[in-house]
Amino acid sequence: MLPIIPELAKKTGSKIILYVMDGMSGLPGPGGKTEMETANLPNMDRLARISECGLIDPVGRGITPGSGPGHLSLFGYNPVENLIGRGALAAAGIGFPIQPGDVAARINFCTLDEKGNIVDRRAGRIPTEKNQELMPKLREIKIPDVEIFCETVREYRSVVIFRGEGLGPDVGDTDPQATGVPPLTAMVLEYASKKTADIANEFIEKAMELLKDESPANGILTRGYSGYPELQTYQELYKLTPAAIATYPMYRGVARFAGMDILGADTIENMDDELSVLEANWEKYDFFFIHYKYTDSRGEDGDFEAKAAELEKADAAIERLLALEPDALAVAGDHTTPAVWKAHSWHASPVLLHGAWCRHDNLAAFTENECARGSLGRFPGWELMPLMLSSAGKLEKYGA
Amino acid sequence: MLPIIPELAKKTGSKIILYVMDGMSGLPGPGGKTEMETANLPNMDRLARISECGLIDPVGRGITPGSGPGHLSLFGYNPVENLIGRGALAAAGIGFPIQPGDVAARINFCTLDEKGNIVDRRAGRIPTEKNQELMPKLREIKIPDVEIFCETVREYRSVVIFRGEGLGPDVGDTDPQATGVPPLTAMVLEYASKKTADIANEFIEKAMELLKDESPANGILTRGYSGYPELQTYQELYKLTPAAIATYPMYRGVARFAGMDILGADTIENMDDELSVLEANWEKYDFFFIHYKYTDSRGEDGDFEAKAAELEKADAAIERLLALEPDALAVAGDHTTPAVWKAHSWHASPVLLHGAWCRHDNLAAFTENECARGSLGRFPGWELMPLMLSSAGKLEKYGA
Numbered sequence: 001m002l003p004i005i006p007e008l009a010k011k012t013g014s015k016i017i018l019y020v021m022d023g024m025s026g027l028p029g030p031g032g033k034t035e036m037e038t039a040n041l042p043n044m045d046r047l048a049r050i051s052e053c054g055l056i057d058p059v060g061r062g063i064t065p066g067s068g069p070g071h072l073s074l075f076g077y078n079p080v081e082n083l084i085g086r087g088a089l090a091a092a093g094i095g096f097p098i099q100p101g102d103v104a105a106r107i108n109f110c111t112l113d114e115k116g117n118i119v120d121r122r123a124g125r126i127p128t129e130k131n132q133e134l135m136p137k138l139r140e141i142k143i144p145d146v147e148i149f150c151e152t153v154r155e156y157r158s159v160v161i162f163r164g165e166g167l168g169p170d171v172g173d174t175d176p177q178a179t180g181v182p183p184l185t186a187m188v189l190e191y192a193s194k195k196t197a198d199i200a201n202e203f204i205e206k207a208m209e210l211l212k213d214e215s216p217a218n219g220i221l222t223r224g225y226s227g228y229p230e231l232q233t234y235q236e237l238y239k240l241t242p243a244a245i246a247t248y249p250m251y252r253g254v255a256r257f258a259g260m261d262i263l264g265a266d267t268i269e270n271m272d273d274e275l276s277v278l279e280a281n282w283e284k285y286d287f288f289f290i291h292y293k294y295t296d297s298r299g300e301d302g303d304f305e306a307k308a309a310e311l312e313k314a315d316a317a318i319e320r321l322l323a324l325e326p327d328a329l330a331v332a333g334d335h336t337t338p339a340v341w342k343a344h345s346w347h348a349s350p351v352l353l354h355g356a357w358c359r360h361d362n363l364a365a366f367t368e369n370e371c372a373r374g375s376l377g378r379f380p381g382w383e384l385m386p387l388m389l390s391s392a393g394k395l396e397k398y399g400a
Numbered sequence: 401m402l403p404i405i406p407e408l409a410k411k412t413g414s415k416i417i418l419y420v421m422d423g424m425s426g427l428p429g430p431g432g433k434t435e436m437e438t439a440n441l442p443n444m445d446r447l448a449r450i451s452e453c454g455l456i457d458p459v460g461r462g463i464t465p466g467s468g469p470g471h472l473s474l475f476g477y478n479p480v481e482n483l484i485g486r487g488a489l490a491a492a493g494i495g496f497p498i499q500p501g502d503v504a505a506r507i508n509f510c511t512l513d514e515k516g517n518i519v520d521r522r523a524g525r526i527p528t529e530k531n532q533e534l535m536p537k538l539r540e541i542k543i544p545d546v547e548i549f550c551e552t553v554r555e556y557r558s559v560v561i562f563r564g565e566g567l568g569p570d571v572g573d574t575d576p577q578a579t580g581v582p583p584l585t586a587m588v589l590e591y592a593s594k595k596t597a598d599i600a601n602e603f604i605e606k607a608m609e610l611l612k613d614e615s616p617a618n619g620i621l622t623r624g625y626s627g628y629p630e631l632q633t634y635q636e637l638y639k640l641t642p643a644a645i646a647t648y649p650m651y652r653g654v655a656r657f658a659g660m661d662i663l664g665a666d667t668i669e670n671m672d673d674e675l676s677v678l679e680a681n682w683e684k685y686d687f688f689f690i691h692y693k694y695t696d697s698r699g700e701d702g703d704f705e706a707k708a709a710e711l712e713k714a715d716a717a718i719e720r721l722l723a724l725e726p727d728a729l730a731v732a733g734d735h736t737t738p739a740v741w742k743a744h745s746w747h748a749s750p751v752l753l754h755g756a757w758c759r760h761d762n763l764a765a766f767t768e769n770e771c772a773r774g775s776l777g778r779f780p781g782w783e784l785m786p787l788m789l790s791s792a793g794k795l796e797k798y799g800a
Contacts, residue, residue, distance in 0.1 A: 028760055059798050061779060062786025063408070066799035079799065080404055089800050338757075344797055346790040347759060348775065368775060369762055378454075378777030 002076075002237075004398055005386055009238045014327035014392040016240075016287045017278075020074060021314045022067075022251075023296030023337025025349045025368050029304040035295075035339060036350070036367045039308040043318035044331060044366035047352055052359045053366070054376025055348035056384065058335050064346040070334030071254045075289070076238075076385030077231060084257065085169065085226020090159040092253020094151055095265070100228040103167045103196050107150070107158040108175060109134065109217035112208075116182045121175065122156045123217040131158060134217060137210045146199050156217070160203065168193030168227070171200055175221035183221055196225070233259025234287060238389060243281060245274045246291035255289055271313065275320045282324055292317065296344075299337030307339045328355040328391035330384060331366070348378055355391045402478075402637075404798060405786055411639045414727035414792040416687045417678075420474060421714045422467075422651075423696030423737025425749045425768050429704040435695075435739060436750070436767045439708040443718035444731060444766035447752055452759045453766070454776025455748035456784065458735050464746040467493075470734030471654045475689070476638075476785030477631060484657065485569065485626020490559040492653020494551055495665070500628040503567045503596050507550070507558040508575060509534065509617035512608075516582045521575065522556045523617040531558060534617060537610045546599050556617070560603065568593030568627070571600055575621035583621055596625070633659025634687060638789060643681060645674045646691035655689055671713065675720045682724055692717065696744075699737030707739045728755040728791040730784060731766070748778055755791045 026035040058065040058073040059080065068089045069079035084092070087104035098104055109131065111120040131152045138150040138160070146164035153159055170190035174183045186200040200222065207220050234240040236259070244255030245263050247270070252262045264277035274290055281288075292314045298307035321329060333349035350371035363370040372378070376387070389395045426435040458465040458473040459480065468489045469479030484492070487504030498504055509531065511520040531552045538550040538558070546564035553559055570590035574583045586600040600622065607620050634640040636659070644655030645663050647670070652662045664677035674690055681688075692714045698707035721729060733749035750771035763770040772778070776787070789795045 027757065032760075034759075055775060055777065060786065061776075061783040062788075062790040062795065063404070064790065064795065064797045066797050069799040083799060086800055093800075341757060345757070346787070346795070348777075368759060372761065372775035372777075373773055378775070378779070 005395065006237050008396045008398055009389065010394060010396055011239045012286070012392070012394055014286065014394060015282070016328045016388050016392045017321055017324070017326040017330070018074065018287070018289045018388065019292070019318070019321060019329065019331045020071070020289065021292045021295045021311070021331070021333055023299045023335060023344065024311070024333030025336045025347065026299060026307065027338035027340050027345070027347065029340055034368055035299070035304060035307045035311060037365070038304075039311040039315070041311060041315040041366060043315045044352070045364075047318070047331065047354050048361065048363040048366040048370060050360045051352040051354040052376050053350065053352045053361045053363055053371045053374030055368070055371050055374075055378040056332060056351050056381045057348050057378065058381040060380070062346050064344050065335040066344065067250055067334065068254055071251060073381030074332055074334055074384060075254070075258045076382050077258070078380070078382050082229065082231055084229045084254065086224025087159060087226040088229055089253070090153055090157070090224070091161055092257065093250035094153055094159065095249035095252060096149065096151055096159070096161060098161060098228055099163065101167060102161050102163050103169050103171070103225055103227055104159055104161045105171070105200065105222045105225045107160050108221045108223070109156045109158070110183075110219045110221050111216040112219040118176070118179045118181060118183065118219075118221070120216065121179060121221060126156050126217050128152065128154050130217065131155065134211065134214065138207055140210065141203055141206045143199055143202050148203065160222070162196060162199055167196045169196070169225050171197045171225040173223035174204060175223045183219065186222065200225070229257045231257050235259050238394065240287045241285050242287035242289070243285040244289045244291070245277050246289070246293070247274065248291070248293055251291045260289060261285070271317050275317060279320070279324065296337045299339050300342060302339050302342040304339035326355070327393065328353065328358070328388050330388050332384065351376065351384060353384070353387055353391055357391050357393070405795070406637050408795045408798055409638045409789065410794060410796055412686070412792070412794050414686065414794060415682070416728045416788050416792050417721055417724070417726040417730070418474065418687070418689045418788065419692070419718070419721060419729065419731045420471070420689065421692045421695045421711070421731070421733055423699045423735060423744065424711070424733030425736045425747065426699060426707065427738035427740050427745070427747070429740055434768055435699070435704060435708045435711060437765070439711040439715070441711060441715040441766060443715045444752070445764075447718070447731070447754050448761070448763040448766040448770060450760045451752040451754040452776050453750065453752045453761045453763055453771045453774030455768070455771050455778040456732060456751045456781040457748050457778065458781040460780070462746050464744050465735040466744065467650055467734065468654055471651060473781030474732055474734055474784060475654070475658045476782050477658070478780070478782050482629065482631055484629045484654070486624025487559060487626040488629055489653070490553055490557070490624070491551075491561055492657065493650035494553055494559065495649030495652060496549065496551055496559070496561060498561060498628055499563070501567065502561050502563050503569050503571070503625055503627055504559055504561045505571070505600065505622045505625045507560050508621045508623070509556045509558070510583075510619045510621050511616040512619040518576070518579045518581060518583065518619075518621070520616065521579065521621060526556050526617050528552065528554050530617065531555065534611065534614065538607055540610065541603055541606045543599055543602055548603065560622070562596060562599055567596045569596070569625050571597045571625040573623035574604060575623045583619065586622065600625070629657045631657050635659050638794065640687045641685050642687035642689070643685040644689045644691070645677050646689070646693070647674065648691070648693055651691045660689060661685070671717050675717060679720070679724065690721075696737045699739050700742060702739050702742040704739035726755070727793065728753065728758070728788050730788050732784065751776065751784060753784070753787055753791060757791050757793070
């Protein structure tokens with residue numbers, strides 16, 4: 001479908017809001033109802049009556065999406081055809097401004113024995129503070145002809161970004177995914193990445209030397225070498241001027257890959273701040289992605305009641321979204337995070353699409369089971385994008 | 401979708417049952433209700449309340465599946481991309497242990513006139529007993545450098561399997577699909593199959609000589625030359641240890657192509673036997689396909705009441721399935737066989753998926769119309785496999 005959409009897209013003054021409640025939907029809890037069925041969601045329930053509703057599979061039936069694929073899907077990209085490499089996603093996830101031409105790789109601190117064999121691939125899951133303590137050592141490493149950025153992610157995980165001419169992402173992992181063996185040498189997978197593999201091996205050798213007296217993190221493993229994702233931007237695809245508002249760097253990172261301006265990154269701390277930034281920038285953009293994080297967080301915690309409470313807070317925010325009178329408002333989750341499962345899951349996620357040119361499905365509430373009866377059916381997440389565009393009058397007719 | 405699944409699959413101790421009622425669903429009969437709506441199905445109806453339900457298209461909307469494609473689809477293979485050739489399916493269908501490297505072809509007995517032109521492409525639909533009488537003649541045929549197996553299928557239909565070095569399946573049919581003309585010569589469609597075409601033509605020439613005084617079956621036509629299907633097995637795709645339990649050889653054959661062990665082939669005669677074999681082997685496998693045949697048989701007979709009665713028997717079996725406490729239980733049909741249509745049909749077939757991590761669709765019954773409202777939506781049959789795997793905790797998250 002996507003290939004014809006850029007030809008049909010037109011610039012208009014209409015405005016779209018994509019409101020994502022991370023991990024919004026769930027599974028029945030102790031009382032036999034899901035989090036969405038348990039929470040009091042007056043705004044979403046009211047919208048479910050006068051909107052088009054359905055269920056989204058972010059990646060495909062039965063597939064549990066990570067946050068990257070889940071958001072790519074809602075942003076209109078098939079996440080299997082447009083996978084963001086682990087290194088690039090890690091860089092985006094901490095807000096590092098990765099650029100086209102950069103190559104990023106995940107670094108895992110590990111523990112090596114005296115023979116250089118891996119004892120623990122995660123260095124005993126060292127705390128983030130220890131990781132931060134080690135970072136100045138890695139930052140000492142200099143290699144001619146390339147800029148190197150090393151950043152802590154969390155616990156034993158870090159990221160390295162190489163910047164320079166003639167780099168390529170086709171370099172193999174040095175993590176052998178096993179213990180009792182030494183780390184691998186970074187292999188050249190495509191000849192155009194030879195320089196990068198050489199740099200990576202030199203970087204790793206120097207890092208090993210600098211870390212050798214540390215404990216337990218006396219070595220590093222690298223994986224997921226990847227470049228700036230080759231996504232076509234919203235400007236190219238849809239002639240949109242898009243913006244993203246999110247408290248967590250990961251979601252900002254993925255949004256930036258799609259061409260969105262990141263608003264309020266240095267100031268927003270909560271949903272009220274996000275809404276204020278949205279209101280302040282309303283005139284400047286025609287597409288807004290706004291992200292509510294804590295529904296997912298409480299789901300991952302396994303706290304059913306707290307997740308339901310977060311849904312209620314997220315619901316309250318809808319009043320301020322509607323007050324802006326968007327031409328199209330989509331409310332969706334990037335994946336399901338059932339409190340009883342305590343993690344992302346594969347279950348389809350409800351979605352509603354509201355606007356003057358949307359149908360009224362007349363559903364009783366915004367829940368998993370009601371949306372299963374909605375007019376949008378169950379569909380791949382990336383097909384939401386053309387629905388939002390058309391509902392805001394931004395797509396021409398196809399063919400005569 | 402499939403390409404990412406093998407990377408996500410993990411070996412676990414959890415267990416999956418895929419329970420197939422052949423030709424399960426139907427169309428309204430004289431009373432205005434379908435067979436599923438007419439039958440008393442307490443187990444399935446109870447499950448429909450506490451399971452995820454939907455409708456499956458085994459091949460695609462509007463396509464009537466044969467038994468091979470219908471089962472391939474439920475087994476997780478797109479049956480258009482993974483067609484099992486007619487010869488190989490015929491061999492599997494009679495339980496012949498076809499091997500990689502074999503080439504199988506369908507044989508139809510036909511009637512030729514004195515000039516060698518075809519008068520009847522099915523030899524007056526000779527009874528199976530006549531076919532069996534002729535088989536020793538075909539088995540007399542010896543050709544150097546190749547083993548030849550000839551087996552009766554049914555009525556005028558038989559199958560020949562060539563086994564030897566350097567055979568290939570790319571040989572054209574000798575059935576011209578017309579009368580008043582002679583049979584075709586078996587043509588080489590790819591050069592690597594030249595030896596096979598030569599053997600086939602020699603086999604056919606000798607068969608014609610041996611049959612020339614018979615009546616009405618004084619000749620043969622061959623079609624559907626095909627090799628062992630190149631399916632990736634469940635072991636390769638999903639890290640499963642799968643088993644199949646079915647009374648009919650055809651279903652065992654297709655299951656074997658997917659890598660399933662065939663249990664109880666020499667002993668089971670009815671569903672009770674099938675369930676006993678399942679119970680006896682419960683600890684040894686993590687995926688079980690169990691097949692109930694007679695819903696389809698009575699549908700093909702056009703006997704509405706008898707089909708409803710078979711559904712009731714099939715429903716009763718569910719108690720013993722649930723007693724095993726599978727982590728995921730899918731109940732499905734491989735296609736629809738409406739008694740009023742007396743044959744396989746193209747209509748979507750209900751499916752339910754039950755387990756601790758499945759949603760509760762709260763449907764009133766397991767029927768065609770209720771399942772149309774289920775949360776799984778209407779989907780291609782091969783997407784059931786990742787749903788079963790995830791529901792049993794056997795797929796990792798995709799992407800970070």
